[in-house]
Amino acid sequence: QKEVEQNSGPLSVPEGAIASLNCTYSDRVSQSFFWYRQYSGKSPELIMSIYSNGDKEDGRFTAQLNKASQYVSLLIRDSQPSDSATYLCAVNGYNTDKLIFGTGTRLQVFP
């Protein structure tokens, strides 16, 4: 089992819809969780960080964490074509600053 799993997609949503991106992780003692956006040919850009169970909202983005289910998700409201990118889920293990990345989900928002 991979340590951080994501559906590779592509996930296609129409402009204005909600895009839902999901991620599961295997290490129960993981403490820090991050979502990065990576445009083709560019480096990753931090979108959200979340450390405790529940929802965290920032503009059009909401991160959700459920440690009991080892599940973290990212919701993008009012999706725009400019949101089209690969979204990487990343997790810190216990007492380590190394990130374990999922393989990413490619999101396509069509007009």
Add this chain to the structure above:
Amino acid sequence: GAVVSQHPSWVICKSGTSVKIECRSLDFQATTMFWYRQFPKQSLMLMATSNEGSKATYEQGVEKDKFLINHASLTLSTLTVTSAHPEDSSFYICSASNVVGEVFQPQHFGDGTRLSIL
């Protein structure tokens, strides 16, 4: 947000050349800097982790004599690809992070260096 500068952004050079890439955290002191490599349509692959003033920790399969890492200060780390060959052509990306209390802060990435070896 935190800013990480990486330079150069693009290098083309002949086989056998050594190439040095710099990574700077501009507005925070980075406890740790990381070096990644990414081939087209593939995931980020961690190459090594470096802490200021100590030797870098390399991931399995990464040659430490080929990829020299120096972390001289809390704001600067360098990666030198020695005697580069075409198979070293890739997108190299650095990141930096720090710790607040006991919580590892997010890694912030530089813009990356696209290395092409002829």
